[in-house]
Amino acid sequence: MKLQLSSPSDNKIQNAIAITGSKSETNRSLLLQALFPNIKIENLSNSDDGEVMQKGLAKSTGEVDIHHAGTAMRFLTGYFASQEGKQVILTGSQRMQERPIKVLVEALQSLGADIQYEKEAGYPPLKISGKKLEKSKVPLPANISSQYISALLLIAPSLENGLELELIGKITSVPYIKMTLALLEQLGVQTSFEGNSIKVSPKKAVGDTTLVVESDWSSASYFYSIVAMCEIGAEIQLSSYKQSSLQGDSILAEIYKDFGVETTFANNTILLEKISEVSSNHLEYDLSNAPDIAQTIAVSCLGMGIGCHLTGLHTLPIKETDRLAALQTELGKFGATVDIDSESLTLQPQSTLKSEVAVDTYNDHRMAMAFGPLALKADFVVNDAEVVSKSYPDFWKDLKTLGFGIEEL
Ligand SMILES: O=C(O)C1=C[C@@H](OP(=O)(O)O)[C@@H](O)[C@H](O)C1
Numbered sequence: 001m002k003l004q005l006s007s008p009s010d011n012k013i014q015n016a017i018a019i020t021g022s023k024s025e026t027n028r029s030l031l032l033q034a035l036f037p038n039i040k041i042e043n044l045s046n047s048d049d050g051e052v053m054q055k056g057l058a059k060s061t062g063e064v065d066i067h068h069a070g071t072a073m074r075f076l077t078g079y080f081a082s083q084e085g086k087q088v089i090l091t092g093s094q095r096m097q098e099r100p101i102k103v104l105v106e107a108l109q110s111l112g113a114d115i116q117y118e119k120e121a122g123y124p125p126l127k128i129s130g131k132k133l134e135k136s137k138v139p140l141p142a143n144i145s146s147q148y149i150s151a152l153l154l155i156a157p158s159l160e161n162g163l164e165l166e167l168i169g170k171i172t173s174v175p176y177i178k179m180t181l182a183l184l185e186q187l188g189v190q191t192s193f194e195g196n197s198i199k200v201s202p203k204k205a206v207g208d209t210t211l212v213v214e215s216d217w218s219s220a221s222y223f224y225s226i227v228a229m230c231e232i233g234a235e236i237q238l239s240s241y242k243q244s245s246l247q248g249d250s251i252l253a254e255i256y257k258d259f260g261v262e263t264t265f266a267n268n269t270i271l272l273e274k275i276s277e278v279s280s281n282h283l284e285y286d287l288s289n290a291p292d293i294a295q296t297i298a299v300s301c302l303g304m305g306i307g308c309h310l311t312g313l314h315t316l317p318i319k320e321t322d323r324l325a326a327l328q329t330e331l332g333k334f335g336a337t338v339d340i341d342s343e344s345l346t347l348q349p350q351s352t353l354k355s356e357v358a359v360d361t362y363n364d365h366r367m368a369m370a371f372g373p374l375a376l377k378a379d380f381v382v383n384d385a386e387v388v389s390k391s392y393p394d395f396w397k398d399l400k401t402l403g404f405g406i407e408e409l
């Protein structure tokens, strides 16, 4: 689906949008529910990634295809490896077969798991024969993806002796690890995270517990970007959010102050208001704790004519696409000067945007959604716009509600 985007006729936007549950919290909660059936979940994500996770958990044999969902791939690897009697081939999209999983597979194998590579060593698809995992202590590199660590932590309470992880190297995407531990704590599981050591105690059963998923902060980022690019006075209300979030991307409320956006929490909603001009014409952020908002911030800067230097982006090349390369190409189509290296991106300030651009999305929902707000500044086309369903199926509908022109070509 190819969409022609254009600016709302009145760019003093004032609207309210309800966003569904965080895909990260959803996929953790679903796995925990499979281990502890007394759990109820509220405000589930309506994303493709949530759906493939649910379908995957319902299977015991045969092929499980998780498409593009990194969390489902990693979390289900841990789940099936530890489920005696279940035997599956866990696979995903072509891109998923290029996203590394060796660190997790080797950690599980050293705990006693039976996992084999179906094609290329180190990558999905995997043949997993579930077994009782006897061991409870394992070292693993922590600088590639936190999802490997969360995958182990999620099954940890179901192991006879719990689990002790020794994290090697600089720990990346730390808030996602803390989110996993916080959810375990909500179930009454004892955990500790000190230095490079994480410990989780075993738990045989969990009583009736409801996990209420907070709405998705990464999805909220696109509305921060919209409000930032609007005139002073614009406001958007988003639900349902909490001031003490488990999601690291809630750092948006701090970051977008620099873009003149104020966040007010009230009754499970956040109100984003444009209250001032941007604070500087060059902004710098280390996003190693919030990698999913890098694309949003880069596009906000392009739209506002300011430069930025974003660091801590070493995980971006192994996400849905190589996001550093994709950003350089797509920002460049609007005339931007962008330098990248293996972990950073630098954008030069730019006052006018080139016209007649078609943005490619590389099977990456965040490429489509990060560029969406730029329609406030220039009309352009988005190719394969349906990719948004990976995390936010209603994205284009919600942009239409704000008055954006969204026409299928
Ligand atoms: O655990 C999670 O839910 C996630 C962890 C992050 O991945 P990395 O740890 O690979 O950076 C993030 O990018 C992804 O969207 C979701």
Ligand SMILES: C=C(OP(=O)(O)O)C(=O)O
Pocket (backbone or CB within 6 Å): 068, 069, 070, 071, 072, 292, 319, 320, 366, 391
């Ligand atoms: C990186 C992402 O997802 P995943 O790794 O779960 O596929 C994302 O949603 O930005």
